[in-house]
Amino acid sequence: MFEHVDAYPGDPILTLNENFQKDPRQEKINLSIGIYFDDDGRLPVMKAVREAEAAMLADLGPKPYLPMAGFAPYRDAVQALVFGDDCATRTEGRIATVQTLGGSGALKIGADFLKRYFPQAQVWVSDPTWENHRFIFERAGFTVNTYPYYDDATGGLKFDAMLSAIDALAPRSIVVLHACCHNPTGVDLNDAQWEQLIAVLQKRELLPFVDMAYQGFGSNLDEDAFAVRELARRNAPMLVANSFSKNFSLYGERCGGLSVLCESAEQAQRVVGQLTSAVRSNYSNPPTHGAKIVTKVLTTPALNQMWRDELAAMCRRIADMRVAIHDRLSRHIGGEALSRYVKQRGMFTYTGLDAGQVDRLREAHGVYILRSGRMCVAGLNARNVGPVADAISKVLVKGA
Numbered sequence: 076m077f078e079h080v081d082a083y084p085g086d087p088i089l090t091l092n093e094n095f096q097k098d099p100r101q102e103k104i105n106l107s108i109g110i111y112f113d114d115d116g117r118l119p120v121m122k123a124v125r126e127a128e129a130a131m132l133a134d135l136g137p138k139p140y141l142p143m144a145g146f147a148p149y150r151d152a153v154q155a156l157v158f159g160d161d162c163a164t165r166t167e168g169r170i171a172t173v174q175t176l177g178g179s180g181a182l183k184i185g186a187d188f189l190k191r192y193f194p195q196a197q198v199w200v201s202d203p204t205w206e207n208h209r210f211i212f213e214r215a216g217f218t219v220n221t222y223p224y225y226d227d228a229t230g231g232l233k234f235d236a237m238l239s240a241i242d243a244l245a246p247r248s249i250v251v252l253h254a255c256c257h258n259p260t261g262v263d264l265n266d267a268q269w270e271q272l273i274a275v276l277q278k279r280e281l282l283p284f285v286d287m288a289y290q291g292f293g294s295n296l297d298e299d300a301f302a303v304r305e306l307a308r309r310n311a312p313m314l315v316a317n318s319f320s321k322n323f324s325l326y327g328e329r330c331g332g333l334s335v336l337c338e339s340a341e342q343a344q345r346v347v348g349q350l351t352s353a354v355r356s357n358y359s360n361p362p363t364h365g366a367k368i369v370t371k372v373l374t375t376p377a378l379n380q381m382w383r384d385e386l387a388a389m390c391r392r393i394a395d396m397r398v399a400i401h402d403r404l405s406r407h408i409g410g411e412a413l414s415r416y417v418k419q420r421g422m423f424t425y426t427g428l429d430a431g432q433v434d435r436l437r438e439a440h441g442v443y444i445l446r447s448g449r450m451c452v453a454g455l456n457a458r459n460v461g462p463v464a465d466a467i468s469k470v471l472v473k474g475a
Contacts, residue, residue: 087206088445095443103441104459109258109422111292111321111389111453119324119389123382127371131364140360143351145174145332149366152373153332156296157287157303157317164307168340171347173333173354174361178288178318179207181333185284185314186215187353188335188346193247193282200251201225201237203447205258208251208286217249225260230415230425232262238275246280254315255299256289256421259449263293263420269302277311288318291386292393293420312336319369321422322386328365393422396455403464408471422453432470440466 092108113119144150150172158165175181189196198217200208201224209219223236241250252272257263264272276283285303293299306313312335319330333350337343354361372378401416412427419425428436428448436442442463444450455463 091443091445098441098443100441102462103443104454104463105443106451106454106463107443107445109321109451109453110326111324111393111422112456114392114456116454116456116459118326121324121382121385123372123378123385124323124325124368126381127368127375127378131367131371138363141174141363141366143173143354143360144347145361146363146366146370148374149174149370150332152370153317154334156290156373157300157315157332157334158307159297159300159304162304162307164310164336169337169343171335171337171343171350173347173350174366175316175331175333175354176358176361177320177329177331178286178316179211179331180329180358180361181316181318181331182208182211182284182286183215183357184333184350184353185316185335186212186217187357188350189249189282189284189314190215190217191349191353193249196247196249196282197245198249198251198284199241199244201253201257203259204251204253205286212249212251222250224257225262225425227427230262230412230419230427232264232268234264234268238272241272241281242275242279244279244281247282248279249282249284250276251284251286252302254285254287254290254302255293256423258288258421259423259445259447260425261415261419261421261423261452262425264302266301266305269305273302273306273309273311276306277309282312282314284314284316286316288316289321289421290317291322292390292422295387295390296383307336310336310338312338319365323369323372323382325365325368328368329362330365330369393453396452396460397424399457399460400452400455400464403461404468407464407468416452422451424450424452426450426467428467428470436466436470440469442466 095105154165154170154172175184198212198219199222202221212219222240223233226233290299303315315334317332320326335346337346372382397417426448430446433446
């Protein structure tokens with residue numbers, strides 16, 4: 076019956092992570108998977124999260140199904156964090172928000188919704204982008220194309236080429252954008268570039284789908300949301316996927332949200348109804364526990380401030396690791412290419428290593444990064460940054 080089923084080649088990131096676990100070398104270093112580790116190399120439990128969860132566990136009660144759209148206080152807290160407390164479109168009831176299974180679930184629900192109501196549209200993603208973007212939209216039935224983004228030569232942004240390509244798209248094309256901390260390159264638009272791009276999106280009547288999985292890891296919670304809030308300020312229709320996996324260190328709880336900016340409150344009600352229909356056909360109801368943790372933190376002033384302080388410290392540690400590996404590499408390697416380690420932002424950096432060099436880095440030195448050259452900077456710490464820099468320099472300088 077199932078002889079015609081192809082073998083799944085595996086997700087390149089998760090498969091590499093599994094291979095790391097099987098590697099018997101004690102000195103191995105994992106910089107592949109997008110997870111924030113603290114300076115001791117451990118997955119942190121944030122104090123604000125611990126206190127919120129402890130309070131919840133002290134008052135256990137029944138665990139009924141949540142509504143299909145999710146926990147109402149959570150949905151409101153998502154809107155406040157993503158769009159800002161004083162966002163006019165929020166107070167006017169023009170944002171349709173549903174709770175989702177992490178950021179990936181938000182993308183999936185959004186893709187299903189768009190395929191139903193924009194069946195002839197095509198999707199455009201950055202070159203490169205997170206691999207799952209292409210998979211999710213193709214599985215929803217879309218043709219997925221790319222627009223220029225990353226400049227291999229400079230380690231920066233091909234902004235003029237990006238803007239020109241998007242300016243040539245057909246109306247109602249869907250443009251997937253990274254709000255901050257671009258995955259996989261770490262290269263972001265600045266505010267002035269976002270303003271230029273948004274003007275083009277509106278002029279061409281394009282539909283942006285903004286993926287904001289790393290809010291708080293670039294500069295801060297508000298600055299990282301600039302693109303979303305500027306789109307909202309200009310009343311531009313859009314979809315926004317957000318995730319609390321990274322900035323709450325709640326990876327396994329699968330807490331995310333999908334928001335759609337609409338032209339009226341009545342329209343938003345119809346949209347949220349169709350989003351819940353998509354939820355129903357995928358998984359019926361979102362889970363309760365993680366959503367209530369996030370809600371308690373975001374709606375309790377003391378916990379909210381504690382969380383913000385902890386997140387800011389995580390962001391500073393990543394920036395410190397960027398400087399540390401840049402300085403160690405500069406002892407062995409010269410040239411402008413090194414600047415990418417400190418110019419790029421967030422959890423990831425494109426190192427400029429080719430696939431063969433990445434293979435040597437893994438095989439000879441036990442340092443795991445993706446074959447694209449993407450490194451998870453959040454996996455560096457005071458103990459391993461030196462060995463990583465030394466290994467990269469050997470691969471680059473000696474080919475060893």
